[in-house]
Amino acid sequence: MSVTAPAGFRAAGVTAGLKASGRPDVALVVNDGPLDAAAAVYTSNRCKAHPVLWSERASADGHVRAVVLNSGGANCFTGPAGFQLTHATAELVGELTGCGAADVVVCSTGLIGYSFSREKLLDGVRAASAALAADGGDAAATAIMTTDTVSKQAVAAGDGFTVGGMAKGAGMLAPGLATMLVVLTTDAVAEPAELDAALRAATRTTFDRVDSDGCMSTNDTVVLMASGASGVRPRAADLHAAVHAVCADLARRLVADAEGADHDIAVEVVGAASEDDAVEVARSVARNNLFKAAVFGKDPNWGRVLAAVGTTRAAFDPLALDVSLNGVAVCVAGAPGEDPALVDLDPREVRVRIDLHAGGAEATVWTNDLTHAYVHENSAYST
Amino acid sequence: MSVTAPAGFRAAGVTAGLKASGRPDVALVVNDGPLDAAAAVYTSNRCKAHPVLWSERASADGHVRAVVLNSGGANCFTGPAGFQLTHATAELVGELTGCGAADVVVCSTGLIGYSFSREKLLDGVRAASAALAADGGDAAATAIMTTDTVSKQAVAAGDGFTVGGMAKGAGMLAPGLATMLVVLTTDAVAEPAELDAALRAATRTTFDRVDSDGCMSTNDTVVLMASGASGVRPRAADLHAAVHAVCADLARRLVADAEGADHDIAVEVVGAASEDDAVEVARSVARNNLFKAAVFGKDPNWGRVLAAVGTTRAAFDPLALDVSLNGVAVCVAGAPGEDPALVDLDPREVRVRIDLHAGGAEATVWTNDLTHAYVHENSAYST
Known part of the structure; x- marks a missing residue:
């Protein structure tokens, strides 16, 4: 169901032939109203793909009627013809759905620097x-998959309204934002500013805290559209809660399907002087290749956690640091604690908990282990 | 020869049984003078091993008589007993060589959080x-190896003086400093302040620009001792040149012996608005797992280079960026250039050149590819 779970939306996913695999590769989600309120967030990468440059402008006024997405090519660093193709795509969607091109968000995913067929995409x-x-939500969610092994969909029910969403993302997953295309829909009645507040609050603690491989994409887009078809205007807190629930669900699914991963790792930092400190420490550990390789090998090498913590500017005393791995307190007050041999790293989900003993703030960043399969999948992506 | 190439130094490397492999694991380098001038730089990791905390104080006055090094354990996060062992080691070296403990630099390398035998080390x-x-330089250089496959030694001849050096380092190689223990010796006549200036200038553009895996160690130490035994006081420029030559030679050897690497990658950034910008961009590319995996797969995936460039704060216009891989201009002015199929990634040495077209500054950071062997070696290090 996903994006078509809320009332007022139609969706589709089709095979245009952009992918060599012959799998579906073009998706369309249309908001039939009565409202067309929207909000969106985009990659903070300064090398933005053409669709991102287009969509930033299209969504800036808080009104979006349709989102068109293609896999099979990122349309990034593809020269002027690439931007013209994005523009033509938006124009065509506008014609077909009865809105202006400026109300159409365009998303692309695939290889950077690779030009794909204009005719195939427009067809x-x-x-x-x-x-x-x-009921086209499933088909749309399937058509945006690249190296994803499963389609990612989520729905949350509010009091008289619904939020639905679909996501794609399996590699180049790091924030602001993780590499992803996400379309969220709701039949709630809401102003663009309310949607923007709900979306930013949700992404800040969900998609922005997924860091599979430290690599930030050029195409990341998360767009939220409200049709108002339920006739219900939720309280801000209820809208936030439903949007957050869908984002959190989709973010967790992205981690679970990361390319080549054997483990999903929650790096939980507590006792931080500030939330920024907690995020900085968690992200540093989440990006430490040596620690990530150790988790793949089921090696409870907590020294690599501390070596990563030490590279941050966060407030802490090295001799006060505690680290636990899946509940075993392997490091207490900066010295060896319980026997690391007690740590069971067989389960897919791993929890690393770091107590900085410097305050009351905390944050969790999700990452994956570094595996042979990750190297394999990413060593021959474009060839 | 290495550290014993300059006059006034003796060295040794022995097997103390700290390593399960039974290979040599304790090295000692002694400055017989007449001078005992010295300078040192240490890891900027805030979680410093006990030997680093000790040695920072020991070398602070610019006088060092001896450096003792052990492999088989990092002596980091080993509790109060760990610091006591470092202190006892320095005391013993002082007794045996006729100096004070405060003139002894101590270096350790190996697993973090692992306590090793006090008796074996002191014996x-x-x-x-x-x-x-x-003529003990070879033996000392061999005794500091951990996962290194070859010992790393270098010598540079100045006008009437000599600089020698040895290094260990193969993983957790990222700056400030790359994971390494380095001992440099010279028979030049020089004041501590002159040595400090030469050492800092050299490490800034050599060891600090090696970034094999983005992971910063807790034990990095580079120490330079001058015996004055040549009787020659070189001009500052000549001393700088010789120290730089030895550091550059050793740094290149570290990259060439990085754990599991198939390729040594020089990320050259030119046309930067500042040297800081150039280093930031080069380091971002050097740490991009997706690009590093692509090089392993001999996949000229230049989009990943640009995606990494886009995450920096450096001055550039995306539509002005040029990228070449081993001399093939695959991206020109932010659009596809020459055919990537022309890029030959078979040689071990790979050169990525990024022109930001934003100024006249440049910098090169060396890294390695991300390979199956890297994952393998680092997934079972402590077990």
């Missing part, structure tokens, strides 16, 4: 438009 | 002292 958009259906 | 120090020889 795919026409086919997707013809296939739009009120 | 090893006694054996090393008994074995000190004017």
Whole structure:
């Protein structure tokens, strides 16, 4: 169901032939209203793909009627023809759905610097438009997959309204934002500013705290559209809660499907002087290749955790640091604690808990282990 | 020869039994003078091993008589007994060589959080002292190896003086400093302040620009001792040149022997608005796992280079960026250039050149590819 779970939306996913695999590769999500309120956040990478440059402007006024997405090419560093293709795609969606091109968000994913067929993409958009259906959420979620092994969908029910969402993302997963395309929909009645507040609050603690491999994409887009079709105007807290629930669900699914990963690792930092400190420490550990390789090998090498903590500017005393791995307190007050041999790293989910003993703030960043399969998948992506 | 190439030094390397492999694991380098001038730089990691905390104080006055080094354990996060062992080691070296403990630099390398035998280490120090020889440089360089596959030594001849050096380092190689223990010696006549200036200038553009895996160690130490035994007081520029030559040689050897690497990658950034910008961009690319995995797979995936560039704060216009891989201009002015299929990634040495077109500054950071062997070696280090 995902993006078509809330009332007022139709979606479709079709095969345009952009992918060599012959799998579906063009998706379309249309907001039939009555509202067209929207909010969006984009990659903070300064090398932005053409669709991001386009969509930033299209969504800036808080109104979006449709989102068109393609896999099979990122349309990034593809020259002027690449931007023209994004523009033409938006124009075509506008014609087909009865809105202006400036109300259309465009998303692309795939290889950077690779130009794909203009004709195939535009034909795919026409086919997707013809296939739009009120139960098209599954098809759309499938069509945005790249190296994803499963489609990622989530729904949260509010009091009289619904939030739905779909996501793609399996590699180049690091924030601001993790590499992902995410479309969220709701039938709540809400102003663009309310959607923006709910979306930013949710992404800050969900998608922005997924850091699979430390690599930030050029195409990340998260867009939230409200149709108002439920007729219900939720309280801000209720809207925030539902949007957060869907984002958290999708973010967890991204980690669980990260390319080549054997483990999902929650790096939990507590006792920090500030939330910024907690995030900085958690991210430093989440990006430490040596620690990530150790988790793959089921090696409870807590020294690598501390070596990563020591590279941060966070407030802490090295001789006060505690580290536990899956509940075993392997380091207490900066010295060896319980026997690391007690740590069971067989389960897919691993919890590293670091207590800085410097305050009351905390944060969790999710990452994955560094595996042979990660190296394998990413050593021959474009060839 | 290495550390015993300059006059006035003796060295030794012995087997103390700290390593399960039974390989040599304790080294000693003694400055017989007449001078005992010295300078040192240490890891900027805030979680410093006990030997670093000791040695920072020992070398602060610019006088060092001896450096004792052990592999088989980092003596980091080993509790009060760990610091006591470092202190006892320095005391013993002082007794055996006729200086004070405060003139002894102590270095350790190996697993963090692992306590090793006090008796074995101190017995090893006694054996090393008994074995000190004017041609002991080779033995010392061998005894500091951990996962290194070759010992790393270098010598540079100045006008009437010599600089020698030995290094260990193969993983957790990232700056300030790369994970390494380095002992440099010279028979030049020089004041501590002159040595400090030469050492800092050299490390800034050599060891600090090696970034094999983005992981910073807790034990990094680079120490330079001058015996004055040549009687020659070189001009500052000549001393700088010789120290730089030895550091550059050793730094290149560290990259060439990095754990599991198939390629040595020089990330060259030119056209930067400042040297800081150039270093930031080069380091961002050097730490990009996706790009590093692509090089392993001999995949000329230049999009990953640009995605990494885009995460920096350096001055540039995305549409002005040029990227070449081993001389093939795969990206010109932010658009596809020459055919990536022309890029030959078979040679071990890979050169990525990024022109930011934003100024006249440049910098090169060396890194390695991300390989199956890297994951393998680092997934079972402590077990």
